[in-house]
Structures are given as structure tokens and as C-alpha cells.
Amino acid sequence: xxxxxxxxxxxxxxxxxxxxxxxxxxxxxxxxxxxxxxxxxxxxxxxxxxxxxxxxxxxxxxxxxxxxxxxxxxxxxxxxxxxxxxxxxxxxxxxxxxxxxxxxxxxxxxxxxxxxxxxxxxxxxxxxxxxxxxxxxxxxxxxxxxxxxxxxxxxxxxxxxxxxxxxxxxxxxxxxxxxxxxxxxxxxxxxxxxxxxxxxxxxxxxxxxxxxxxxxxxxxxxxxxxxxxxxxxxxxxxxxxxxxxxxxxxxxxxxxxxxxxxxxxxxxxxxxxxxxxxxxxxxx
Amino acid sequence: xxxxxxxxxxxxxxxxxxxxxxxxxxxxxxxxxxxxxxxxxxxxxxxxxxxxxxxxxxxxxxxxxxxxxxxxxxxxxxxxxxxxxxxxxxxxxxxxxxxxxxxxxxxxxxxxxxxxxxxxxxxxxxxxxxxxxxxxxxxxxxxxxxxxxxxxxxxxxxxxxxxxxxxxxxxxxxxxxxxxxxxxxxxxxxxxxxxxxxxxxxxxxxxxxxxxxxxxxxxxxxxxxxxxxxxxxxxxxxxxxxxxxxxxxxxxxxxxxxxxxxxxxxxxxxxxxxx
Amino acid sequence: xxxxxxxxxxxxxxxxxxxxxxxxxxxxxxxxxxxxxxxxxxxxxxxxxxxxxxxxxxxxxxxxxxxxxxxxxxxxxxxxxxxxxxxxxxxxxxxxxxxxxxxxxxxxxxxxxxxxxxxxxxxxxxxxxxxxxxxxxxxxxxxxxxxxxxxxxxxxxxxxxxxxxxxxxxxxxxxxxxxxxxxxxxxxxxxxxxxxxxxxxxxxxxxxxxxxxxxxxxxxxxxxxxxxxxxxxxxxxxxxxxxxxxxxxxxxxxxxxxxxxxxxxxxxxxxxxxxxxxxxxxxxxxxxxxxxxxxxx
Numbered sequence: 001x002x003x004x005x006x007x008x009x010x011x012x013x014x015x016x017x018x019x020x021x022x023x024x025x026x027x028x029x030x031x032x033x034x035x036x037x038x039x040x041x042x043x044x045x046x047x048x049x050x051x052x053x054x055x056x057x058x059x060x061x062x063x064x065x066x067x068x069x070x071x072x073x074x075x076x077x078x079x080x081x082x083x084x085x086x087x088x089x090x091x092x093x094x095x096x097x098x099x100x101x102x103x104x105x106x107x108x109x110x111x112x113x114x115x116x117x118x119x120x121x122x123x124x125x126x127x128x129x130x131x132x133x134x135x136x137x138x139x140x141x142x143x144x145x146x147x148x149x150x151x152x153x154x155x156x157x158x159x160x161x162x163x164x165x166x167x168x169x170x171x172x173x174x175x176x177x178x179x180x181x182x183x184x185x186x187x188x189x190x191x192x193x194x195x196x197x198x199x200x201x202x203x204x205x206x207x208x209x210x211x212x213x214x215x216x217x218x219x220x221x222x223x224x225x226x227x228x229x230x231x232x233x234x235x236x237x238x239x240x241x242x243x244x245x246x247x248x249x250x251x252x253x254x255x256x257x258x259x260x261x262x263x264x265x266x267x268x269x270x271x272x273x274x275x276x277x278x279x280x281x282x283x284x
Numbered sequence: 285x286x287x288x289x290x291x292x293x294x295x296x297x298x299x300x301x302x303x304x305x306x307x308x309x310x311x312x313x314x315x316x317x318x319x320x321x322x323x324x325x326x327x328x329x330x331x332x333x334x335x336x337x338x339x340x341x342x343x344x345x346x347x348x349x350x351x352x353x354x355x356x357x358x359x360x361x362x363x364x365x366x367x368x369x370x371x372x373x374x375x376x377x378x379x380x381x382x383x384x385x386x387x388x389x390x391x392x393x394x395x396x397x398x399x400x401x402x403x404x405x406x407x408x409x410x411x412x413x414x415x416x417x418x419x420x421x422x423x424x425x426x427x428x429x430x431x432x433x434x435x436x437x438x439x440x441x442x443x444x445x446x447x448x449x450x451x452x453x454x455x456x457x458x459x460x461x462x463x464x465x466x467x468x469x470x471x472x473x474x475x476x477x478x479x480x481x482x483x484x485x486x487x488x489x490x491x492x493x494x495x496x497x498x499x500x501x502x503x504x505x506x507x508x509x510x511x512x513x514x515x516x517x518x519x520x521x522x523x524x525x526x527x528x529x530x531x532x533x534x535x536x537x538x539x540x541x542x543x544x545x546x547x548x549x550x551x552x553x554x555x556x557x558x559x
Numbered sequence: 560x561x562x563x564x565x566x567x568x569x570x571x572x573x574x575x576x577x578x579x580x581x582x583x584x585x586x587x588x589x590x591x592x593x594x595x596x597x598x599x600x601x602x603x604x605x606x607x608x609x610x611x612x613x614x615x616x617x618x619x620x621x622x623x624x625x626x627x628x629x630x631x632x633x634x635x636x637x638x639x640x641x642x643x644x645x646x647x648x649x650x651x652x653x654x655x656x657x658x659x660x661x662x663x664x665x666x667x668x669x670x671x672x673x674x675x676x677x678x679x680x681x682x683x684x685x686x687x688x689x690x691x692x693x694x695x696x697x698x699x700x701x702x703x704x705x706x707x708x709x710x711x712x713x714x715x716x717x718x719x720x721x722x723x724x725x726x727x728x729x730x731x732x733x734x735x736x737x738x739x740x741x742x743x744x745x746x747x748x749x750x751x752x753x754x755x756x757x758x759x760x761x762x763x764x765x766x767x768x769x770x771x772x773x774x775x776x777x778x779x780x781x782x783x784x785x786x787x788x789x790x791x792x793x794x795x796x797x798x799x800x801x802x803x804x805x806x807x808x809x810x811x812x813x814x815x816x817x818x819x820x821x822x823x824x825x826x827x828x829x830x831x832x833x834x835x836x837x838x839x840x841x842x843x844x845x846x847x848x849x850x851x852x853x854x855x856x
Contacts (some may be wrong), residue, residue, distance in 0.1 A: 308660075391683025395840050
């Protein structure tokens, strides 16, 4: 019986510790109530650059806490609209329906979308038409576009993604049905990955995969393709030769806080734009 | 000895299938554990466990704290309700329609997939009650989810308390409530604690429900109305986005070790109950 | 003094009664929380989902083959079939292995082995589903990709992972019901000259059939409701899979992937997906209850 009590006591101890931790955290919160807080939600493409900007801004301003969560553009538009976040991020322009919600749009950068493959892939370039055919499923084998005799695995973002919307619009993966409604013509068996990171992980781990990524996610784990002989580089977007690009938007509602205002001003300042310039195109 | 009882080759084949099934089950467990722990251990160090997840830092400390917080609060909410329900069912209720409805509800609650809990939590706690994505929304959702586990294990523990204990206490003049508090519950405590620990395991491993209700901010939540990412959600994001396999293996190792510790605790307690 | 004592006693008793009353009320109210929670969950999920089903049209929703929310096509047949196929596959893998393992534990293993193997099965049950998903992503998918050159994410991958995940459920419950079969059954069968194997499959398993069936149904429930592990290995293409090597999307994955940003009819359609899933679960539970009542033990 004594043995039991000891063990029971130890279990209780763990429980109390857990509770104590929680209580401790709660107290910590009380001490910091003077802190200003900003929540930013939306596009996974916009998240990396805004996270960097937020880190720099927090380093300069004491007592400011900024949370940046990447979920998707539509989530950002919705969060700004229903005020579940202070600021929304979108990597596509607003739809007709969303425009009527009275959100303020601020363009903070321009971004390119790079068609990307596994580093071992021999293919180096495609034309816009070839890209369209691959993503629509008319070209299904790498040998048709100068690669090995292997089936192409198309990787795409989820329906509602800003990157997908922009990419489909720019490449022409859209058709109209009898009623005049637009729909996506992406091949049905495309592997769907939610988030730029997930697309990159899939391309990096599958030799026969092809997908599209925001410039801010590019690194050596994937290989980018030239489109119409133009390399996907920031400079080529600036000079207008690389055409697959779109704006990054921050969205605010009528309840905008001073902190949100100040943060957006900081992003548009020279200092903020120099951070943007590391991977993206600045607003001129 | 058993082999002698096998009569023909057909029986030998069946016997072989039984043995290999058991071996497959064990093999899978070992495969998962060894594969993840072997790959995770080299990246597991104090810095990884105790540093933040921001900028250059890739630690999991905030996720550990958030997980402990979620476990603690969920247990605080669910355990009193669960134990009271079990006491009602075992000590008070007479078999009737109400009891049947309660039992059916508990059974159905246990069968609801966690994603449905997530959906419900998102519309009810996050949106309608306006708790936003927060520890509060997450823990309230999880509390309902683990209620069946707590209720069932407590019920079993209460039922296994011998009738004589209750009769003895009552005949000494103790009231019913006193009997329950001083005699029945203490005798059932290791069974009840086992249930609580199993519940803790379920909470720490949950992803779908908490991801839709508590959000994914990778920082220590400084209050129950702030969003906070738990270890399992972190694990999911690391796996999905392939950000870093080293981090993913190390986080998976932590989660597995947590599971192992909780299981061992539950085992020790239930051994006590048996003896 | 005697009188005083009496009143004191009475007071004490009435105080006790009050406490008794208060506590029994608290216990009763706690017990009602489960019912209330269930009702609130059903009401809110259905209230959000059913209007969408009506707006889209029940037939178009359940039997529609196209899921393209941004152009208002909300057909979830691919997801319904995906979930059903994956679950069937999981059962094909998990049920035989699970039941045979349970047979081993309860009928063949020595006490010593049993004491090692049961905690291991419990540990398997405790592993978070996201770990199973990660394991699938990092081990099973490359294996399938190597063998069949399809990228790896597929119905087959989900079947294997789900098959593993339902093992502990099936083993635990089957084992418990096998052990509940009275010893005399086995002794009589052996005494009549049946072999050990004949006894297990001719007498013990049939005697435990309602328990084993419960195990299978609960495993089925776990497989059809699993979310995170499936998302990580399924590939999530909203298409009807033609073979086990095709990518697919389950109902649960459909909800989890798009819930973050969906709004308006799209969001309601995801709740409606939840409603369909819920209906599956309720039918399973009711069916099991009916069956057990019919078998009658």
C-alpha cells in the first residue's frame, strides 16, 4: 500500500508540475501586459519575407510582439475580413467578391513563381505552352520535353492558394464552362500539397516531380527551369522578361491599429524594402 | 510441446501464420521506434530542447511548454467532469433511460473522429464564442474528446472496488458521499490515474483537433487566449513542409519518448491496481 | 442535555442530507455534460453542413465527381470512395494480422511472453498518428516509389499505414474477448480429440465472434476517421482512384487541408463533408449495437 502511495504521489507531482508551469506562464503574461501585439495571417508565399521584416522590426522596437502564420492567401483575406487577425497576407489579387469587403490593400513586394524540378532532372527549360501542357496532363512523360523516359509527377498547390491562382492565370490553366464560370484545368491526378514548403518537399524528394514555387522558397534542394529561355531571376522580372510574377499584398480592415500602421510604413521604408530586395522585387 | 499437437502440414502452416503475425506486430513497433530514435538521437541536444523557434533558432522549447500547458488545462477541465460522470453512473444511477442515453453518448463521443472535433471547436469555440485560435479553444475541444477515456477507465476502476468496502463504511455510519470520497475513490485511485495518464497520451499525440482550434504560432502562449503550437502540430508541419528532416526526426523522438514514459507510468499504476 | 444532543444529531443529519443532495446533483449534472456536448457537436456540425448539402443538392454533392471549390463544383464522391477504399485496404491488412496476433497472445504465448507483448501492443496504440504519417512519408513512400515508380503517395501507402494503425485496436479487443471464452470450451474440445488449432478456429474464435467483430468495427472507425497520417501519404488529389497506386484524397483530408481558408459555401461544403463522415460513424455504431444485441451475449 505504501508503495502505491509513493507512485501515486509521483504521478500527482508530475501533474502539479504541469499545472505549475501553466500558472507560471500565466503570471509571465500578466507581467507583460504592457506589450503591443500584432497578428498577421495568410499566404505561405508572403510569410517568409514578412517574418523577416517582423523580426527586424521587433529588434528595433521593444515591447512589440508580431505573430506571422502562413496558412494560405484565402485564409489571409478571410482573416482580415472577419478580424480574426490584424493584418492579412495575400499573394494574389482580390477576387470580385472579396473586393466588396472594404479591405485596404497595400502592395509590399512583387514575387516571381518559378517552375521547379528535382536537382537531378536533365530538363533545363520549357516554353509557356509546354508548361501549360504538362500541368494540364497533355504531356505526361519527361521524354516528350527532353528528359528521361519517366512519367511526370505534377505537384500543385491546393485550390484557393494564391500562388496557384496566380500561376494558373499567368500560364493559362483556366477555361470557361457553358455558364461563363472560370475553372481550373489542372490535371486531375496532380499531387496536392498545401503550402509552398510542402510543394518544395515533394519536388526535392521525387526525381520525376515538377511544381511551382514562390521565389522566396527557392534553394539548392530544387532546380528551377527557364521559361521561354528566360531564367527565373529577380532582375528578369524587373526588366519584364520573366512574366510569371504577382504582387504581395497586406490587407487591413477599418479597425487598423497604430502598430499595424507603423509596421506597414516600416515595410515600405528604405530599410524595410532592403530586406524585401534580398529575394523579391521591391515596390517602386 | 505445442508443436507436438500440430497434426498435419496444414496446421503447421496456420501455426506459422499465427507466429508470423505476432512477429510482424512486434517488428513494426521495433521498426518505427528504432528507425526514428536512431535518426533522431544524433540531433537531440539541450540546445534543441531549450531554445526558441524563431530567426536562426530551431528549438522546440515553446512547443514543449505549449504541449504541457494544453495537457495540464485539458486534464483540469476534463478529469473532474469525467470522474463525476463515472461516479454518477456507478454509484447513483439506477438502470433507466437517462443512463442508457448517457452511455450511448459517451460511446458515440469516443467514436467521433478527431477532425470532427476540430471542425466543431473551430465553429463553436473559435468563431461563435470568439476565443479565436487559442489554447482555450484547443483545450476545451480536447476536453470533450478525452471525456470518454476518463469516464470509462474511472467506471471500470469504481466497479472493481469490492462491495464490502462500501457496505462496511455505510454500516459504520458514514454517509454515502463520505463513503465515496473516503473509501471508494481512494481504493480506485490507481485505476483512475491510469485513465488520466492514457488521456494525457491522447492529448499530447492529438493533431487534427488542436491544429484547427489552437493555431500554429511557434511561441510560448502567454495566456490561455493566445495561440500556441503543440509538439504534434510542430511535427506535422515539419513533416509536411520538409523544412528539416533532422528537426523532424528529433521532434518525433521526443514525442515517442513522451509516449513511452506515459505508457510506463500507466503500466506501473495498473500493476498496482491488480495486486 | 439529552434533548440538545438529539437536535444536534438531527441538524447533522439534515446537513449531511443537504451535502448528499448537492453532490448527487453535481454528479448528475456532470453526467449530462457528455449528452450536451454530443448534442452541441451534432447541432453545430449539421447546422453548418446541411444547408450546403441542400444548396448544392444531395445528389450533386454525394455523387458529384468534381471537387473544384473555386469554380463552385462541390462533388465529394472521389473523397467518399477514397475513404472507403483506404479503409477496406486497411482492414485487409490489419484484421488478419491483428486477429492472429490476438490468438497468439491469448492461446499460445506463455505468461512471460504475454507480459512483454501486451505492453508493446499498448505502446503501439499510444504512438501519435502524426508519427505514423511521418514514418509513412519517410519509409513507406520511398519504398513504394522504388517498386512502382508512381511517386509513392498513393492509396496503397495509406492502406499500409492505416492497417498498422488499427492493429492495436483489433488486437486488444480480440484478445480480451478470446480470453473471456470459458476454459471448459477449450478443455472439452481437446478432450473430444480436436487439435489445438482445430480448437482455436472451431471453438474459441466462434465463441468470441461478437468481440472480434466489435474489434473490427472499432478498427474500421479509426481508419475512416484518421486524418493527419493519411494527409502525409495520400497525395491528396481529388480524383477517384483507379488502382491502389493512384493518389487519392480522403474525406478527413479534404476537411483538414481546406478548412484553414475556406469561407462561405466552400466552408459549409467542408462541414457537409464532416456530416457525411459523421453519418458513416453513426451508422457503424448503430449497426454494431444492433449486431451485438442480435448475437446476444
